[in-house]
Amino acid sequence: MHYDFADARAASYRLDEQVGFLLRRASQRHLAIFAQRLPGLTATQFAALAKLCQLGPTSQNALGRATAMDAATIKGVADRLRARGLVEARPDPDDRRRHYLSVTDEGRALYEASAIAAVEISTETMAPLSASEREALLALLAKLG
């Protein structure tokens, strides 16, 4: 049997050295920590809530862009936040395509009560890293945006 380049290539493929795999594992770690520290609110839901608090009334798609979510994704997230009374939607009188989303008092209260935990979740996720390593990781990930 002759030496097969495809075999050599395939044998040398190391899953645990691929970015995609490592990103997936790191995300799993983060989501597990988030669910434990802030149960009842997912990471994406918190991201949307936080952005909406800071931006003020915003259209649904615009909020999606601000939080790196697809139009179809932000819809589901917004629906769940509305169902829980954290966010409310009103039609835009100037543009009948738009639904303005805004945070309710309850939503703002939950956001403010959760902000500390949210930051702690970030540091806990990166707990295996030193302070300078954490900085480096954030800078490197930001470059991939």
Next chain:
Amino acid sequence: MHYDFADARAASYRLDEQVGFLLRRASQRHLAIFAQRLPGLTATQFAALAKLCQLGPTSQNALGRATAMDAATIKGVADRLRARGLVEARPDPDDRRRHYLSVTDEGRALYEASAIAAVEISTETMAPLSASEREALLALLAKLG
């Protein structure tokens, strides 16, 4: 109105500096590149296929552990790989709970034909980074496992 610590905290929360958000965005970037370069096979499916090629016949849950997938998740992935004829399942005579998974000839051929692209996807995902930055990122992400 008195100075409110919660307000200050909430105002200083920066979504785009949180690991979770950056990890999500980096994963989106990676998955988009993967889907473009290797259409018809998802990143998770390829990971399972690759591991199974390297491990040889393996039980479903064991393959899940090797690829960092939940038992419920690996089941769906394995089902789709089996439906496409890339993987086949056989009962383990020694342990009647087990289904041994193994790669078909077609599955192995697809894996070997895709291995180059898989590595290129990794480097393309990290294209905005220099060689040393890529090394650093992989090392930092590995520490979070």
Next chain:
DNA sequence: TCAATACCATTTGTGTACGAACGAAAATGA
């Protein structure tokens, strides 16, 4: 004015991803 274009929200379908619970089967220990 009218047509092309862009944007908004929604729906459908597929594929992860996890928790929780289940029955069957195996391994362990007293």
Next chain:
DNA sequence: TCATTTTCGTTCGTACACAAATGGTATTGA
């Protein structure tokens, strides 16, 4: 031997994430 515990595969429910298609609305530019 018997009871406890663990493992294996499965199912259900919830929540992202994206592609693609739809229909409504606004903007623009000829």
